[in-house]
Amino acid sequence: MSVVGLHHQGVLVTGQDLVGQRIKTIRRQRGLSQAQLAHPELSDSYVSLIESGKRTPTAAVLELLAAKLECSLTYLINGVTAEQMQDLELGLRYAALALDNGEVAEARRRYAELLGDGSLAGLASLRQQAEYGYALASEACGELDEAITVLSRLSESSGETLPPDQAVAVAVALSRCYRERGDLGPAVRVGEEMLLGLRRPAWNDDLVELGATLLGAYIVRGDLLRARQFAAELLAAAEMLGTPRATVAACWNAAVVAEQTGRGEEALALTERALAVQSENGEPRNLARLRLSYAILLLRVRPEQAEACRDLFLRVERELAESSASTVDTARCAVELAKAEIVLGDPAKAVAYASRGRDLLDERARTLRLDAHLVIGNALLRLSRSEEAAAELAKVEELLAHVPSSRRAAEGWLTAAKALEQLDDGEATEAAYHRALASAGL
Structure with a gap:
């Protein structure tokens, strides 16, 4: 609904001083x-x-005064002409379309231009849309600090209260950005304040999605007991709602918890359920991303099915190319395809795939670049190219040194230690094992 439409529902809601x-x-x-x-x-x-x-x-009264003053009601309410309003709304649609199509830098530029336009100053709803879109685009570009700053301002803004669904969407994005930056405390706090507070709202699709984001923060933090309890609560909420969106979000993230707690077959069953629902109701990009998650999980739980996993990765690669997928999604698929090739005994192909994935990433995608270097290093070891492998593992150590202590960091150091062990680098191996223990809080 347009801003003008909102003002026609009885009483002008904001900006009476400016109208006067x-x-x-x-x-x-x-x-x-x-x-x-x-x-x-x-x-x-x-x-x-x-x-x-x-x-x-x-x-x-506003309509009467606009007629007497011979000006448009749109200008009287918002300080812009009807033509300017159309231009702003069109600009927002183009920016959103660029973001949906994975053209994240272009989307960020468009949103920034809109926010720099003084015409948005008195249009609270449109300005909030532009700020939210700019934050998502900044996140997609790897500018997490900027995204968090904008999302925090939206979340804490007074006098311009967001509608409930938008407030939840902002909380989802803010929690996710904190988690990706490694600030797990704030990531958890944002979700828990909305979901577990004294005035806890009834479950709906938006809140299940927020719960799934919070669940991800629990997992990364290593709080697996709490994650398992909360996953069961999310699944129960999704079952009660019975909606495709809630079912996919709850099953997808509960599967991660199940796999992390040693229940691989249960994780596969949950992901298969999510995939079945998404196949009927989801858009192509998210369907491809979910299929990628399923293939990754299948390779971990049933490595003997590596050939089937490779076929799935190749299918996902095609689906991502045909959708509005980001380069990060494409790079992750290439790195995971390399892991399948290692299991299948073709380290040369693994080096090629992982290198292709690594080359798609810039410095901001630190976690995935780290994974790519690890895969390349292990594949080179299998090819007896020790000197090149050592160079890759040195990059892994350099990247891990900047990752905050967490379960994810501990897994990275442990994998690096095992690879360094094959290079007979005793000092580096021991240091990596110590860092793995420290990252796990041991």
Whole structure:
């Protein structure tokens, strides 16, 4: 719904001071006194109160004043003409389309231009849309600090309360950004404040998605007992709602918990359920991403099915190319395909795939680049190319040194230690094992 439509539902909701100032300015430009503008329908004292911001005019009064002042209602309410409003809304649609198509840098540029346009200053709803889109685009570009700053401002803004669904969407993105930056405390706090507070809302699709994001933070933090308990609660909520979106979100993330807690077959069953629902109701990019998650899980749980996993990865690669997937999704598929080739005994292909994935990533995708270097290093070891393998593992150590202590960091150091052990680098191996223990809090 447009901003103008919202203002027609009885009473003007915000910006009465600005509306009054615009009425006063236009009245003076027309050479009218307050009494002349008011007569005969209104009193001049009532017009005076409106202009001073002490009275909030109804939609009917605003329409009357706009007609008398010979200006558009859109301008009177928002300070922009109908044509300017159309341009702003069109600009938002183009920016959102660029973001949906994976053109994240272009989307960020478009949103930044909209936010730099002074016309948005008095349009709270459109400005919030632009800020939220800019934050998502910044996140996709790897600019997590910028995304967190904007999302925090949206979350904490006073006087411009977000609608409930938008408030949840902001919380989802903010928790996710904190988690990706390694700030697990804030990632958990954002989700728990909305989901587990004293005024806990009833479950709906938006809140299940927020719960799934919170569940991811528990997993990365290594709080697997809490994750397992909360996963069961999410699954129960999704079952109660019975909606495709809630089912996919709950099953997808509960599967990660199951796999992390040694219940691989249960994880596969949950992912298969999510995949079945997504196949019927989901859009192509998310379907490809979920199929990628299933293939990754299948390779971990049933490595004897590596050939089937390779076929799945190749299918996902094609689906991602045909959708609006980001380069990160494509790079992850290439790195996971390399892991399948290692299991199948073809380390040369593994080096090629992982190198292709690594080359798609810039410095901001640190975690995935780390994984790519690990895969390349292990594949080179199998090819007896020790010197090249050592160079890859040195890059792994360099990247891991900047990863905050967490379960993910511990797994990375442990994998690096096992690879360094094959290079007979005793000192580096021992140091890596110590870092793995420290990252796990041991």
